[in-house]
Amino acid sequence: MSGHPEIDDLEQLAAGDGLAATVAHVEGCPECAQEVAWAKAEKALFARRAQPDVSALWTGVEQRLGQALPQKQKRRPNWHRPFAALASAAAAAAVLLFALRPKPIAPASSSQVAQNQNQPQSAQTQPGQQTGQPQPGPHQRSHLDPKTLAALDTAETDYRHAASVLEAEYDSLRPKLDPAMAKRWDETLTRARTQLGESRAVAADDVRARMRVLDGYAEYLRSLRDVIQDSEEATP
Amino acid sequence: MENGPETAELLTRARAGDAEAFRVIFHRQAPGVRRFLGDLLRDDAAADEGTQETFVRAHQRLGTLEQPGALTGWLLGIARMVFFEHLRKKRRDGLPPANDDDSQPIQIDRSPGPEAALLAGEAERMLDGALQTLTEDRRSALLMRLDHDLGYGEIATAMGWSLPKVKNEIHRARLQLREQLTPYLEGRS
Numbered sequence: 001m002s003g004h005p006e007i008d009d010l011e012q013l014a015a016g017d018g019l020a021a022t023v024a025h026v027e028g029c030p031e032c033a034q035e036v037a038w039a040k041a042e043k044a045l046f047a048r049r050a051q052p053d054v055s056a057l058w059t060g061v062e063q064r065l066g067q068a069l070p071q072k073q074k075r076r077p078n079w080h081r082p083f084a085a086l087a088s089a090a091a092a093a094a095v096l097l098f099a100l101r102p103k104p105i106a107p108a109s110s111s112q113v114a115q116n117q118n119q120p121q122s123a124q125t126q127p128g129q130q131t132g133q134p135q136p137g138p139h140q141r142s143h144l145d146p147k148t149l150a151a152l153d154t155a156e157t158d159y160r161h162a163a164s165v166l167e168a169e170y171d172s173l174r175p176k177l178d179p180a181m182a183k184r185w186d187e188t189l190t191r192a193r194t195q196l197g198e199s200r201a202v203a204a205d206d207v208r209a210r211m212r213v214l215d216g217y218a219e220y221l222r223s224l225r226d227v228i229q230d231s232e233e234a235t236p
Numbered sequence: 237m238e239n240g241p242e243t244a245e246l247l248t249r250a251r252a253g254d255a256e257a258f259r260v261i262f263h264r265q266a267p268g269v270r271r272f273l274g275d276l277l278r279d280d281a282a283a284d285e286g287t288q289e290t291f292v293r294a295h296q297r298l299g300t301l302e303q304p305g306a307l308t309g310w311l312l313g314i315a316r317m318v319f320f321e322h323l324r325k326k327r328r329d330g331l332p333p334a335n336d337d338d339s340q341p342i343q344i345d346r347s348p349g350p351e352a353a354l355l356a357g358e359a360e361r362m363l364d365g366a367l368q369t370l371t372e373d374r375r376s377a378l379l380m381r382l383d384h385d386l387g388y389g390e391i392a393t394a395m396g397w398s399l400p401k402v403k404n405e406i407h408r409a410r411l412q413l414r415e416q417l418t419p420y421l422e423g424r425s
Contacts, residue, residue, distance in 0.1 A: 007403065008388065038414055045363045045417075046383045052274060052283075054266040060288045061262060062255075065295055188253035195251060195299065215245070219252040226254075 004032055014039035152210045159217035166224040173228065185227045192220045244304040251298045261307075262291055268308065268384055269315050275367060275379055276319045286322060290315045306393070309386050313394035316376055323372075358420075366416035370409050377402060378409035 009022045014036045018026075026032045170189075174182050196216045203209035249257035269290050274283040293314050301310050367375055377395055380386040386394065392402045 007407070038410070041417075042382055042410070042413070045359055048359055049271065049363070049383070050360070051267050052270040054263070054270050054287065057266060057270070057284055057288055058259060058262055061291045061295075062259075064288065064292045065255075065258075192252045212248075215248055216252070219248050219254070222249070223252045223254065 004029065007035075010035050011039050014043060148207060149205060152207065152214070155214055156210075156217070159214060159221065162221055163217065163224065166221065166228060169228050170224060188223060189220075189227065192216075192223055196220055243307055247298065247301065247304050247307070250295070258295060265308065265311055266291065269311050272312055272376075272379055272384065273315050273319060275364075275383070276316070276372060276376065277322060278368070282322055286315065286318045289318045293318070306390060308384060309380070309390035309394040312376075312380055312384060312386070316394065319372075319376075362417060362420045366413050369416055370412055374405050374409040374412075377405045378413065381406050 005022045005025055009019060010026070010032060012018050013022050013026060026036055167189075170185075177185075196213065199209070199213050199216055203213050243261075246257045246261050250261060266287055270283055270287045273286040273290070274280065277283045277286060290311060294311055297314075301307065367379070370378065373395070377391055377397075380391045380394060381388070388399060388402050388406075391397075391406075392399045395402065397405070
């Protein structure tokens with residue numbers, strides 16, 4: 001930067017969130033003050049624009065995706081079936097996952113650790129989420145304590161066990177299904193399994209990646225649950 | 237970034253075949269995609285069709301989106317490809333292409349009107365007219381920045397440009413836009 005601030009900084013100031021140095025510069029620089037005024041005017045003009053109504057467009061998308069999306073899934077997003085044993089396995093894993101979340105992300109500084117522990121649950125970082133916070137570097141990945149890794153292994157085992165029980169359930173229902181429907185579900189589950197396998201393969205001992213894999217398992221279980229529900233309803 | 241923690245979860249579910257999750261993503265993102273395509277295509281029916289096509293393609297490629305926070309830019313990048321394909325088809329079919337001539341004079345109604353009308357419609361009409369004086373690429377980049385709040389880096393990814401080129405094009409687009417809007421804004425003050 002030679003003299004004037006970057007345009008990003010001036011835009012930030014126009015949005016009401018400027019750095020002190022930028023504010024000070026703009027106060028004494030008519031050229032930059034004009035730039036900020038324009039940026040404000042542009043923002044105001046764009047903010048006035050009407051939001052288009054897209055409510056009618058989803059039907060067309062849904063129809064075109066009809067081959068790929070299980071039809072009943074969209075009508076029944078909630079899990080009502082009492083898969084008690086599986087739910088408890090998944091819940092145990094989820095509790096474990098929750099307990100582990102802050103640990104691998106927290107930096108070494110004790111003050112920052114304390115700060116993280118004081119954060120409300122909703123503000124904590126989720127796997128794969130961009131927060132603007134520094135991401136853990138490779139050196140942090142290699143310094144994981146064995147207890148954390150062991151806990152992750154246990155959670156993953158729980159999920160795998162739950163998945164195997166649900167897969168067996170689906171296998172028992174499948175022969176009674178319409179072949180086209182069974183084929184579609186097979187494809188959905190195969191895709192999910194493939195993505196899980198690939199994610200797990202690259203995750204190695206990276207805690208954040210491992211947690212994303214657990215999230216993937218949770219979603220896979222939900223898909224299996226929906227497939228079984230639909231299979232039972234479709235079976236006479 | 238407009239994508240909260242829920243977006244990551246929705247994307248994971250959508251990738252696993254959850255139609256409801258993809259429907260939620262659609263309803264959050266489609267208004268922006270539709271407005272972007274409307275600004276590029278200048279044709280409501282084509283913009284509706286383009287929005288649907290964008291989301292069908294997005295669904296097929298969900299696995300390629302690595303960062304949930306980049307969802308909006310990723311979708312606008314797909315929408316831009318859909319727009320170019322539409323243009324190519326129009327040209328093949330012999331229909332007149334959209335205005336992509338930088339030097340073409342602006343067609344704006346500058347007649348004065350009541351303040352209420354100014355507030356309600358004239359500003360948008362002026363902006364709309366001014367946007368049409370920009371080339372398609374330049375317009376896309378400017379809209380991504382000013383209308384969709386994408387960062388310069390995200391725009392570079394969506395457009396396939398270098399960061400300096402993004403900054404340069406947006407700077408030029410702004411100068412053109414300001415040149416067109418100055419009479420209106422001065423008239424209002």
